[in-house]
Amino acid sequence: MAEKYVYNFKEGKKEMKELLGGKGANLAEMTKLSLPVPPGFTLTTESCKRFLSEGQTIWASLDNEIESHLKELEQITNKKFSDRENPLLLSVRSGAAHSMPGMMDTILNLGLNDRSVIGLAKTTANERFAYDSYRRFIQMFSDVVLEIPKVHFETIIEKTKKKKGVELDKELDGNDLKEIVKKYKEVYLRETKEEFPQEPIVQLRLAIKAVFASWNNPRAVFYREMQGISKLNGTAVTIQAMIFGNKGDSSGTGVVFTRNPLNGDKKLFGEFLLNAQGEDVVAGIRTPNEIAELKVLMPKGYQQLKEAAKTLENHYKDMQDIEFTIEDNTFYLLQTRNGKRTAQAAICIAVDLHKEGKITKEEALMRVKPQQLEQLLHPNFALKAIEQATHIAKGLAASPGAASGRICFTAEAVEAAYEKGIKTILVRQETSPEDISGMVKAEGILTARGGMTSHAAVVARGMGKCCVAGCSEVTINEEEKTLKYKGGILYEGDLLSLDGSTGMVYLDDIEKTKPALGGKFTELMGWVDEIKTMAVRANADTPEDAKQALEFKAEGIGLIRTEHMFFKEDRISSVRRVILAGTVQERAKALGELLPMQKDDFYQIYQVVEERPVTIRLLDPPLHEFIPVKAEEIRQLAETMSLSEEKLKDRITELNEVNPMLGHRGVRLGITYPEISRMQVRAIMEAALEFKIISKIEVQPEIMVPLISDVKELVYIKKEIEDEIKKVFIEKGQTLTYHIGTMIEVPRAALTADKIAKEADFFSFGTNDLTQMGFGFSRDDSGSFISEYIEKNILEKGPFDTIDQEGIGQLVKIAIEKGRQAKPNFKIGICGEHGGDPASIEFFQQLGLNYVSCSPFRVPIARLAAAQAAIK
């Protein structure tokens, strides 16, 4: 028996997503729930895979399956292909296992030809509708299957309207459209040298092949890459009897969310268009009505929609994004899927669904993407600044957040500016999948057309990117590259600000503030702490950072980069004298000046962090980072040091390194200049003891040695550290518990972690450096080729964003195994930037790390990711 490649809707279910795609599986599921779904069937993703691997041909047994399903469809619908009386028409849609909005191509009204158009006109008693459908079909088919430029068709309509002296498409009548169909077919003949195919089965085969082939079109490949989707077979193809939302004013089509995807309110949210086909809503060509209006215009349809929404939400236990069509007052569901939502809505819906008893706390936690929280945590416009800002227009608040940047009218311009570090706002008439690469890199997106479910709005929300859509108050000329508003005109490069939460558009850059986080956020994050097993600390270099981190419930400080303190204006001169000192005495003097300042730094942080653990890393960067480069600064410094400029310049030149990242830094500094480490250790301990005396609180200092590559380095510096601590204890007549541990950030340290663990109280992975050295990628220099690597599909993701499990992950694993082999309950954390990346956090949970540490604003993200990792 031949393998089965086609399933009708009654044969499938929602669990068969991998095989039937999201659309096909959900249509089958809705059919099972006895919801009104037009009948149809689905070609599996396996068939796509076979099609692509067999030279893009359809094999005989698949042809047979398709034909027998078509027959079945004719029977169910009691319609016939090419029928002059009551023809069967089809929609052909792609659908992969993961939702890829706008990526794949759809063909409606398939089956129309010179005969069946007459039948359609008859059954609908609407010739205009029939020929409008036919011309749409020809246009879509030509575009999707044969890539004939749309402009050829659009010109014909424009000319016809001009000739007739009308402005809108709907002012054209049946005869106009008949004429248009004729001209469309001429275009088709001219462009392809063949007649437009009349046989529905031929149309269908071509359409199926086009959808299959589109799996590998560059846009789709880019989207999958961007989303890290790599293991799918291909797309399924769903073929379904057509339902017409454009049969007149008793018909319509719409898209609705079962709850508000912006804020989570439990209320239908969406839009519809009367007398329109589904694509008109999504494409954003006409600005649609709010869903509430449907209640007035079609009370029965609205009621059915409401009930279906409830059924679906109860069944799927999540907010649904539903497409529906009403044909002659009969309601049909065309699609359901879990709806995309803002972070705020995701939290609200998850908390509400749990409270409604529909999902567990764990399920609720899994419903919020940690990465999405960034939307909530990121700043909004400062109120005062808004009052003074120049408001120029208002559009739809399509995706919340605040963004400022320079206007770019093309994705290319955005990308070019991004390379130069310039922030941009992408301004488009409406966006399309071709714009995605630019949308990723823009701060925000402004469109003049399209609604809340337009491409721009949906994609921006998915990305957590600020977006104002359908802002018809402005006129965008993409060719002239101008944005005209009431009272002015802007050009590419001008500054613009968007408020995606209000839809407001402002001139210039506007000051931003951090957002207040609401009660449901707090509630959800409370559950996070019940469930997660890994601690979350923050990287903080100042008392302010530490305070912010604790507000976000960091459980300690995982990394203080003491060198950041050295850059402050009041101490950089002393730091420079430490580095450039010619004698030990000179160095000691300058260190003596630094000691009270550094001590005060720690004291202030202790006041915030109190009894929580606080990891302090000793000086790490190459010394020349502190050195003046400007002639005037050098002159001044030479004067302070009573040194000739010549001599000072020589010393500065000596400090220059070819590869500073692999040079004289980290513990290497401590070994060659132990007096610097000793000053730092003294500051750490004196501050801790003084704080203890005043506050009665014991801080938990963890002194961390950077850049260890061999255990002997640690032994050496530990002796220095312990010796200095002993001195401080004796001087102060007090002691304090402390720990001395090490970064694991050099590959060799990971490989010899068993020996290092014996001398260390803890490990903290520095995955930035580990990635730099493990890959041989300089973070400062690899930007240029990493982006090319991602484009050329050599890398899936930048290894500095998400940890490379395959390679660098092995080093992390080896170090943990060897470390715990030496000391079974050894404390191990991570303080590289991967500590705030959800995918990396999941990996760290699997490896059994004790904590992750990340920047303060990522702490909530890390906490949620840690909880999700624990649940998984």
Added chain:
Amino acid sequence: MAEKYVYNFKEGKKEMKELLGGKGANLAEMTKLSLPVPPGFTLTTESCKRFLSEGQTIWASLDNEIESHLKELEQITNKKFSDRENPLLLSVRSGAAHSMPGMMDTILNLGLNDRSVIGLAKTTANERFAYDSYRRFIQMFSDVVLEIPKVHFETIIEKTKKKKGVELDKELDGNDLKEIVKKYKEVYLRETKEEFPQEPIVQLRLAIKAVFASWNNPRAVFYREMQGISKLNGTAVTIQAMIFGNKGDSSGTGVVFTRNPLNGDKKLFGEFLLNAQGEDVVAGIRTPNEIAELKVLMPKGYQQLKEAAKTLENHYKDMQDIEFTIEDNTFYLLQTRNGKRTAQAAICIAVDLHKEGKITKEEALMRVKPQQLEQLLHPNFALKAIEQATHIAKGLAASPGAASGRICFTAEAVEAAYEKGIKTILVRQETSPEDISGMVKAEGILTARGGMTSHAAVVARGMGKCCVAGCSEVTINEEEKTLKYKGGILYEGDLLSLDGSTGMVYLDDIEKTKPALGGKFTELMGWVDEIKTMAVRANADTPEDAKQALEFKAEGIGLIRTEHMFFKEDRISSVRRVILAGTVQERAKALGELLPMQKDDFYQIYQVVEERPVTIRLLDPPLHEFIPVKAEEIRQLAETMSLSEEKLKDRITELNEVNPMLGHRGVRLGITYPEISRMQVRAIMEAALEFKIISKIEVQPEIMVPLISDVKELVYIKKEIEDEIKKVFIEKGQTLTYHIGTMIEVPRAALTADKIAKEADFFSFGTNDLTQMGFGFSRDDSGSFISEYIEKNILEKGPFDTIDQEGIGQLVKIAIEKGRQAKPNFKIGICGEHGGDPASIEFFQQLGLNYVSCSPFRVPIARLAAAQAAIK
């Protein structure tokens, strides 16, 4: 029963070196062979270990053991401690398992006191001798045990001689020496506030403690570090009845090698002094007689020496370095050990011993240190240059080779100059262990005093360093820092040249040539090829290098660095235009110019290498290495490129990288500029095909991709390479077998080697980069701290000299295991500089590498090391 810590000579044997030290074990062995050895016993290295770990105290049971052995010694010698008639005197000498010349301290004549000196005078009927021995003992004991400066004692002798109006020590008589002893004891009292100890057992205990403690003196620690000796317990102490070579003209002492340690001739080689104690020869204070003269002066002693030498050589099956003393015409052996020798002598002796049937070929091969071959392979002075050179003096040809450099009078000055990259000649009156660190870093060593077995000569030969010793024709004033010769004076910093093979000293720097390698070298290297299993290739970038390598019997070329060809004057301008091209067309044009040149490079190398494998690495370094820096060059280049200087400078700035070693280089260049790789591949294949047509010889090109970190990089570039090769094959209508492989030099590549192996035809380890990234040590920048690391005992050796087995070695192991797991018979080699390092080669043999590749001059060293590794 208490543990045994003391062994008399009859209880030991040569295999007990670890326990009894080299000296003790060999004295025991000679005793077993019934050779004339003064009786004695040895305190084990275990006792030293216990002594050092127990706070430097001697425990009761050890005291008892010592006492009972002393009693036994009294019985055997029929002498008594402190006897007024016939006192027992002892020598106390250190001796670890490994020979450490000059490192540890020795005390002679122990047991002398105010009573026994009278006994000694009586039995020897020589009062002068007795008091001379006593004063020597006080002086040595004071120096070694109590560190009383020698100068106090020397001043007394000088004053006495002055007072008496004589010049030489031997002109002082018994009464003078009695007086001197009195004054010596006064010095001792003044310096220590105690009387000189009279009780022999007290003297002995103090001496033993001093020897034990000296194990940890800084000189000894430094020597062990330099030699990589780390696993020893401590030193043994050998206590032996004194024999006197200074009893008059029927006594003497000497050091002799059983064969010539300079050239290997089978003839006794050495020196002796009449009426002297052993230390006088080694210390180089008096210039001794050649050993042949002993035959005339003491025929019986000479005969005994000759027989003993033969017995020992037959027994030890190696050339021996023997210390002997003749007391009143009675011959005694005091020490034997395998003699140090030059490379030439090592080869000659090894080949001869095998031919004499004493050792196998394998044993013969193990007798030559691969590193030593460098002496043979390194240049000598050019004959013509020598003719024109200004000869200023002649000394002893103590260690062969030719050296030029700037005069330094102290080890410190040598080290300081070395840091600045300045070559030096260390010039000393005589050297001492304090000078070793300077000797290591000097090009050559010149001493004014001392013989062929003086400290300078022995140590220099061990190091394979050029040395002219005992050059009494010059006057060296270390304080004034002058070297006076007949006709002139030289100062610190002046240029000097030494010929260690002739003993000649010249002014200025002299041109050097490479040496001719003799027949025994060829014979030995023939055996090497019979035995070794790992192939040895050479790294060569030019036909000349390749030719040199094949002369040294390289079996192929393991690395051509194609970039070195790019630096040639006739092509650098094209290279620069490739790099700085603004358009693909411009780049193509410049590449077109490079193609014929690069092709010619390969063609010429193929002519030399012929059918042997030749590995060609594609462009590796960061592009900015090729970029002009001088203003004039930039101006010219801008002109050639019809570009403004401004624009060119911008482009140059863009190319600058913060960490070029981790930047845009290696395969990353090939991926971003595939046209460069294609040009190189085309040159490789076109040259190979053209050579094949003309010569009928098929070359074996192995195209090597550098800096792979992920298999996908290799997949990408392989497609480009294979595509270009196909084109060339079609154009030429010919094909050729080729291989495409990759460097393993990025840690991540080692960790994912299983995947990479599937796409590669071979691996070649780039252990330089692997070390850089694995340690996080920039080769360019780590010099400063690596030397401090070695000083502070954090690193044993520079990891760029000898591969770090513990850490980097793990990456190598992992890569080999994973690579061979994917492809069982996968070809794996190494082309980093470790490929020429014997210790690293042994490691690579253990790991099962197929070949090592190194610079041409190291090929013989690598071959011998490979053979030794195979034997081991």
